[in-house]
Amino acid sequence: MTITSSSSVFIGPGRTWLALWIKPHLLKKPFVAPAPNSSSTPKQDPLLSAISTDRSIISDATQTPNSPIETHPSPIRTESNPAAMFPAAAAHPDRSLTFSFLFLFLLFLLPPHLQLAHARKPHAIAFRSPGLYPEAMAWDPSAQHFVVGSLRSRSLHTVSDAGVVEDLIRDDSLPPNSTILGVAVDSPRNRVLAVVQSIAPLPPFNALAAYDLRSRGRLFLSPLPPSPSGRDGANDVAVDFDGNAYVTNSFADLIWKVGPDGAASIFSRSPAFTSFPVDREAPHSYCGLNGIAYVGRGYLLVVQSNTGKMYKVDAEDGTARVVLLGRDLPLADDVVVRRDGVVLVVSINKLWFLKSDDAWGEGVVYDEAELDVERFPTSVAVGAEERAYVLYGHVLEGLGGSAEAAEAEAAAAGGREWFGIEEVRSEREGKDEKVWIYVVLGLGLAYFTFWRFQMKKLVTNMNKKTN
Structure with missing residues (x-):
């Protein structure tokens, strides 16, 4: 042979x-x-x-x-x-076996959500719901779908990764023309929290509603105490491990706290929130404290739209201090924390990627991604495999008017029926991932040569x- x-x-x-x-x-x-x-x-x-x-x-x-x-x-x-x-x-x-195990160990050093992240296109979800105009979204890790609110209806909806929209909650007992703003999923207690707001010319109303995700029944509706200034605008919500919810007041620059049983109180009126000047001629200058996230080490991170600042707030006593970033985050709207500690902040035109080495006494913006201003992004969430998703809810277009008017607009030519949730990636992280891949492949080649x-x-x- x-x-x-x-x-x-x-x-x-x-x-x-x-x-x-x-x-x-x-x-x-x-x-x-x-x-x-x-x-x-x-x-x-x-x-x-x-x-x-x-x-x-x-x-x-x-x-x-x-x-x-x-x-x-x-x-x-x-x-x-x-x-x-x-x-x-x-x-x-045993020599061949040792090198084989070494190669496999180096391969497993790559985080699972990063190994194939750049082998595919960013995930884009287009979903149809006439007149919805969602301002906020949250990821439900148990059901593996997004939960969104609505500017023009008293409802919450789920959006699958394929763009299938289903009604989750319709609460007609809420005040007419109420807006659902901030949304948070409390997975350990299997409930969803929604910030309910109505402002002038409607009768002012600010509350936090909680709904059971199994029965879809309402657990409580807690009116939020008025601030001393009398100018209140409930906006975003975060929940800690004990089930306490924290709600931002964008008009009065304070934070409410709502216990697991629905008891509400003013939690923080830190002087730090009003220590920076605001340009009253700038767009959206009326909007102060906005997005809020619970970090998991006993403190919260909250962003302020009209100053571009980020604050670290103690979850026990409400004391706050500004996070030193070296730059501002203009019109920052929403904030979320990834499992690896990276913080994502969204505005109407950018998504910022931040990290800190000292538990957010200081931080750095290590990357940013441009967003579609015309579609008016307002919310960010961390979905499956730790992917960052931005909500395009066309909120500026949807401000004002009732749900019926929005549906009528959608039925007419040029009306809004379609909205989007899109994955956004960090180019900087992508380059770092490629370096890791080259290192592993190089070691594999060295092993094969040996x-x-x-x-x-x-x-x-x-x-x-x-x-």
Whole structure:
């Protein structure tokens, strides 16, 4: 038999090496060669037969094309000691296994949500719901879908990753023309929290509603205490591990706290919230404290739209201090914390990626992504596999008017029926991921080169034995 492919030559020794390793390690029984003059015929071992077959193939492959092909059996057979046949393999039976485990360990160092993140296009969800105009969204990790509110209806809806919209809550007992702003999913208690607001010319109303996700019944509706200024605008909500909810007041720059049973109180009126000047001529200058997130180490992060500042708020006593970022986040609207500690902040035109090394005494904006201003993004959520998603709810278009008017507008030509949720990636993180991939591939190539070198030595030693 003549073998023309060099890769085929290495198949035999590779299997032989594996066979030599399997015998002592898996069978836990060392090979003992039978006595040369034994009268009994030893039982043929199929594993060692494979070794013999591979040995014959390699012996044939080492002959020159013009040399006669051996037809007699190889002089070294299964009744010989394979350890003597392959001294390099027998001396280091665990070396190949060690390098294999090392390579697999390095591969697993890559976070699962990053390994294939850039092997696909960003996930874009288009969903149809005439007149919905959602301002906020949250991710439900149990049901694996998004929950969105509505500027023009007293309802909450779910949006699947395929864009299927379903009604979750319709609460007609809320004041007419109420707006659902902030939304938070409290997974441990299997409930969803919604900030309910109505402002002039409607009678002022600010409350937090809680609904059971199983029965879809309302658990409580807690009116939020008025501020001393009398100018109140409930906006966003976050929930801690104990079920306490924290609601921002964008007009009075304060934070409410609502207990698991619905008891509401003013939680923080820190002077830090009013320590920076506000340009009253700038767009949306009336909107102060806005997005809020619970970090999980006993404090909250809250962003302020009209100053571009971020504050760290103690979840026990409400004391606050500004986070030193080295720059402002103009018109910051929503904030969310990723599992790896990265904080995402969205505005009407950007998504910022932030991180901190000192529990948010200081922080840095290490990347930003441009967003579609015309579609007016207002919310950010961390979905499946820690992906960042931005909500395009066309809120500016939807401000003012009733749900019926919005549906009528949607039915007319040019009306709004479609909205979007889109994944946004950090280019900086993508570059870092590629570096990791190159490192792992480089180590894999080095391992393969070492393996080829060992196989070459093994074949050389076998040829010497044959000659």
